[in-house]
Amino acid sequence: MKKKFDLNPIIKTLQKVLPQAQKSIALHEPQFDGKEWAYVKKCLDSGWVSSVGKYVSLFEKQLAEYTGIKHVIAVVNGTAALHICLQLAGVRAGDEVLMPTLTFVATANAVSYCGAVPHFADSDEKTLGLDPLKLGDYLKDITELRTEGCFNKKSGRRIKAVVPMHTFGHPVDMEPLLDVCQKFGLVLIEDAAESMGSLYKGYHTGSWGRLSVLSFNGNKIITTGGGGAILTNDTSLPALAKHLTTQAKLPHPWAFNHDLVGYNYRMPNINAALGCAQLEKLPEYIRQKRALALRYQEAFTGIEGVKIFKEADFARSNYWLNVLLLDKEYSCERNKLLELTNNQGIMTRPSWTLMHKLIMYEDCPRMSLACAEDLERRLINIPSSAVLTDLNIVNSTFTEERQG
Amino acid sequence: MKKKFDLNPIIKTLQKVLPQAQKSIALHEPQFDGKEWAYVKKCLDSGWVSSVGKYVSLFEKQLAEYTGIKHVIAVVNGTAALHICLQLAGVRAGDEVLMPTLTFVATANAVSYCGAVPHFADSDEKTLGLDPLKLGDYLKDITELRTEGCFNKKSGRRIKAVVPMHTFGHPVDMEPLLDVCQKFGLVLIEDAAESMGSLYKGYHTGSWGRLSVLSFNGNKIITTGGGGAILTNDTSLPALAKHLTTQAKLPHPWAFNHDLVGYNYRMPNINAALGCAQLEKLPEYIRQKRALALRYQEAFTGIEGVKIFKEADFARSNYWLNVLLLDKEYSCERNKLLELTNNQGIMTRPSWTLMHKLIMYEDCPRMSLACAEDLERRLINIPSSAVLTDLNIVNSTFTEERQG
Numbered sequence: 001m002k003k004k005f006d007l008n009p010i011i012k013t014l015q016k017v018l019p020q021a022q023k024s025i026a027l028h029e030p031q032f033d034g035k036e037w038a039y040v041k042k043c044l045d046s047g048w049v050s051s052v053g054k055y056v057s058l059f060e061k062q063l064a065e066y067t068g069i070k071h072v073i074a075v076v077n078g079t080a081a082l083h084i085c086l087q088l089a090g091v092r093a094g095d096e097v098l099m100p101t102l103t104f105v106a107t108a109n110a111v112s113y114c115g116a117v118p119h120f121a122d123s124d125e126k127t128l129g130l131d132p133l134k135l136g137d138y139l140k141d142i143t144e145l146r147t148e149g150c151f152n153k154k155s156g157r158r159i160k161a162v163v164p165m166h167t168f169g170h171p172v173d174m175e176p177l178l179d180v181c182q183k184f185g186l187v188l189i190e191d192a193a194e195s196m197g198s199l200y201k202g203y204h205t206g207s208w209g210r211l212s213v214l215s216f217n218g219n220k221i222i223t224t225g226g227g228g229a230i231l232t233n234d235t236s237l238p239a240l241a242k243h244l245t246t247q248a249k250l251p252h253p254w255a256f257n258h259d260l261v262g263y264n265y266r267m268p269n270i271n272a273a274l275g276c277a278q279l280e281k282l283p284e285y286i287r288q289k290r291a292l293a294l295r296y297q298e299a300f301t302g303i304e305g306v307k308i309f310k311e312a313d314f315a316r317s318n319y320w321l322n323v324l325l326l327d328k329e330y331s332c333e334r335n336k337l338l339e340l341t342n343n344q345g346i347m348t349r350p351s352w353t354l355m356h357k358l359i360m361y362e363d364c365p366r367m368s369l370a371c372a373e374d375l376e377r378r379l380i381n382i383p384s385s386a387v388l389t390d391l392n393i394v395n396s397t398f399t400e401e402r403q404g
Numbered sequence: 405m406k407k408k409f410d411l412n413p414i415i416k417t418l419q420k421v422l423p424q425a426q427k428s429i430a431l432h433e434p435q436f437d438g439k440e441w442a443y444v445k446k447c448l449d450s451g452w453v454s455s456v457g458k459y460v461s462l463f464e465k466q467l468a469e470y471t472g473i474k475h476v477i478a479v480v481n482g483t484a485a486l487h488i489c490l491q492l493a494g495v496r497a498g499d500e501v502l503m504p505t506l507t508f509v510a511t512a513n514a515v516s517y518c519g520a521v522p523h524f525a526d527s528d529e530k531t532l533g534l535d536p537l538k539l540g541d542y543l544k545d546i547t548e549l550r551t552e553g554c555f556n557k558k559s560g561r562r563i564k565a566v567v568p569m570h571t572f573g574h575p576v577d578m579e580p581l582l583d584v585c586q587k588f589g590l591v592l593i594e595d596a597a598e599s600m601g602s603l604y605k606g607y608h609t610g611s612w613g614r615l616s617v618l619s620f621n622g623n624k625i626i627t628t629g630g631g632g633a634i635l636t637n638d639t640s641l642p643a644l645a646k647h648l649t650t651q652a653k654l655p656h657p658w659a660f661n662h663d664l665v666g667y668n669y670r671m672p673n674i675n676a677a678l679g680c681a682q683l684e685k686l687p688e689y690i691r692q693k694r695a696l697a698l699r700y701q702e703a704f705t706g707i708e709g710v711k712i713f714k715e716a717d718f719a720r721s722n723y724w725l726n727v728l729l730l731d732k733e734y735s736c737e738r739n740k741l742l743e744l745t746n747n748q749g750i751m752t753r754p755s756w757t758l759m760h761k762l763i764m765y766e767d768c769p770r771m772s773l774a775c776a777e778d779l780e781r782r783l784i785n786i787p788s789s790a791v792l793t794d795l796n797i798v799n800s801t802f803t804e805e806r807q808g
Contacts, residue, residue: 032448040444040674044436049629049678050622076480076630079651079668105651105662112665115519218454218672225453225672226480247483247509254742254753258509261516261764264483268622268629270444274453274674338658349658359663 005330007337009303014346017292017299018383024345025383028321030223031285036277043273051246053269059276060229066279067204069212069231071238074267074275075245078193078215078228082110084244084265085211085230086161088237089187091116095160096152096365098186100130101354102372103165107191108355111163119152119159120356120366123375126312128323129172130164131371136180138367143184150184155365161187166195166205168381169221169320170311174200174208189213193228196221197286197318206231216271221285221318221386222278224271286318288386293319295389296382305330321381324348331377338380351379409734411741413707418750421696421703422787428749429787432725434627435689440681447677455650457673463680464633470683471608473616473635475642478671478679479649482597482619482632486514488648488669489615489634490565492641493591495520499564500556500769502590504534505758506776507569511595512759521561524760524770527779530716532727533576534568535775540584542771547588554588559769565591570599570609572785573625573724574715578604578612593617597632600625601690601722610635620675625689625722625790626682628675690722692790697723699793700786709734725785728752735781742784755783 018025043055060072075081091097093115099107101120108118121138124131143159144151150159162181164172172190181188188208192198193215195205206212211234216227230241243249248262267275296308309323326334334350341348354376355361356369422429447459464476479485495501497519503511505524512522525542528535547563548555554563566585568576576594585592592612596602597619599609610616615638620631634645647653652666671679700712713727730738738754745752758780759765760773 029451030453036448037445041441044440047433049434049627051630077668106668109651109665223453225674226455253746256756259763261513264481264510270629342657352660360665
């Protein structure tokens with residue numbers, strides 16, 4: 001029989017951590033308290049607002065420096081970045097691509113754009129990301145290695161790549177996943193859309209894949225309005241990545257020739273100008289967001305039935321979105337908690353609907369997804385903006401003064 | 405035998421029309437002399453820079469008012485707009501889509517994204533766009549009408565749609581094209597990427613198609629950095645267009661559910677803020693660009709071997725890019741003229757390489773393309789920025805004062 005469960009302590013703890021002054025608290029909102037305006041104005045004054053311009057190359061250079069990944073190509077968004085990475089990885093129509101079922105739909109959609117088929121893998125409760133050990137065991141059973149690659153014995157299709165996603169900023173356990181990729185001849189593409197600034201064993205997420213992807217959508221830790229990037233240490237790839245993202249136009253002072261079906265995927269200069277300013281603030285945002293996560297962890301210690309998800313030992317997470325996990329026996333309370341919090345102006349949300357449950361992907365191949373399904377039932381994202389740390393301090397001081 | 409041809413009068417005439425003061429003159433550059441800064445700053449201050457925000461809906465509303473087309477969906481660029489329009493038109497993998505061979509590669513690429521096949525049509529020398537009469541005659545020969553639609557007897561594929569493109573801003577002759585579409589059951593999608601502000605028989609280009617496309621790339625008459633729009637008067641389409649461009653997420657206060665393979669194609673708010681300011685200046689830019697076109701036409705009157713392309717009687721063109729046409733017997737001088745002008749800092753360019761000559765489209769079906777091939781040999785785009793009109797006036801005055 002289900003235990004009776006009181007949600008009030010959870011609400012009260014959230015209220016304790018979050019600023020009282022605001023009417024409603026977003027899940028994640030950006031801050032523009034750096035040189036955003038100065039750079040955007042400079043960009044407008046230069047007349048170069050489109051995909052050719054100095055901020056695009058500057059942003060790429062600065063992203064390379066920050067992440068330690070050699071080559072960066074700035075694009076219109078993370079979805080576009082994934083699409084190009086899959087093509088560069090050699091994913092072709094009819095291939096399968098492994099990915100977690102617990103991800104945002106863009107990961108699966110990008111595979112569809114290539115005419116390929118997503119193949120869903122389970123999650124690791126230590127990281128919320130793809131479980132490399134379970135994946136290795138599964139592939140041992142279902143695949144056959146041929147000279148043309150790794151084949152799914154059941155579907156007959158080639159499995160070409162794996163796309164781990166660093167969920168809510170928490171790095172996947174990459175070393176064992178690399179082993180799996182090597183063993184089965186799979187190309188590793190890291191979907192680091194949510195993990196800008198997150199490290200795995202001291203290196204930036206995205207450093208292990210042959211290719212990786214960042215996103216700078218408005219809800220991310222830093223934003224360019226809409227934007228994304230392709231990252232790679234493989235020097236054979238950036239020229240083709242740039243070519244594919246610029247309609248495959250061959251360089252010439254005036255002639256228009258194209259040698260491939262390309263895309264209009266380059267990031268406009270005005271968005272890159274915003275990105276350069278945001279990137280300068282990233283270390284501060286990470287500090288603020290990690291402080292907020294710690295605050296949540298402390299505040300929820302001893303609260304019955306829930307815990308705040310903590311980064312693994314090998315990880316330094318950007319804590320993009322904080323995760324509150326209900327104990328298994330209380331998962332039935334998830335929707336009630338979502339309703340209560342949202343009604344009170346504290347924006348929360350559940351995990352994305354798992355990919356294998358979406359109508360367009362329900363027939364795709366998959367392993368047992370028990371951990372992901374368990375996480376989906378129990379997981380709630382809670383407000384995580386960097387600004388909440390400082391607002392809260394301001395707010396506490398203010399309250400003390402009024403009380404004093 | 406070829407006549408000896410002196411290019412100097414052409415260069416001198418260009419120099420007469422264009423400002424002398426500048427070191428080099430772009431083919432087309434944007435102006436930010438309106439409220440661009442004010443709106444972009446307001447957008448940054450609001451914190452809403454991404455695809456949800458008031459400038460996106462305002463820009464859409466103002467575009468609808470300006471064009472007289474009921475529904476507008478702002479997207480990341482014209483290519484994305486074309487991709488979605490083709491899907492909304494029911495273009496499926498294996499279909500054929502008619503389009504001019506004289507177009508920018510995005511028109512053909514968008515068809516490829518759908519797994520469909522471009523089918524190239526010839527140009528009309530009155531408009532530089534698709535020739536509707538020639539197309540009608542051709543379709544009579546090669547198609548068979550079945551209950552499932554119009555089929556290409558040779559390839560066996562269904563021909564689903566026609567995508568005329570308003571070349572360099574000059575409207576295609578739409579009424580006879582509409583007749584062809586009705587006769588053969590083809591969906592009409594107008595690629596108005598270049599013709600923002602251009603009218604056909606008093607109505608904005610894009611008003612005839614079931615769907616149409618605008619572009620606000622940095623080289624267009626107005627720009628959002630990168631951007632485009634889907635336009636339609638068909639009230640059954642905008643909801644699905646929005647849905648497809650926002651990853652097909654079903655509306656819900658917190659849950660993430662998706663029911664189709666969607667795209668990350670919405671225009672970010674910061675780009676829309678720029679668009680709102682640019683749109684306010686459009687009438688002025690059109691006036692300036694039409695004045696420049698007239699100036700070219702007057703200056704080149706009587707110059708041997710060339711003429712400036714003039715809008716058809718039924719058109720009011722935005723004269724996005726002015727066109728200099730060499731007489732047929734002098735087409736062999738095109739490359740020399742391109743070299744001379746570009747070397748002197750007057751940026752010019754030839755027509756795009758015709759689509760059927762690109763390696764990825766050379767095997768696509770096509771009709772006789774004699775007119776397009778003739779135009780390609782003779783056509784040169786010359787500097788056309790709106791600002792050139794006023795600069796020139798300033799410059800002339802300045803010269804007169806110095807001389808006076």
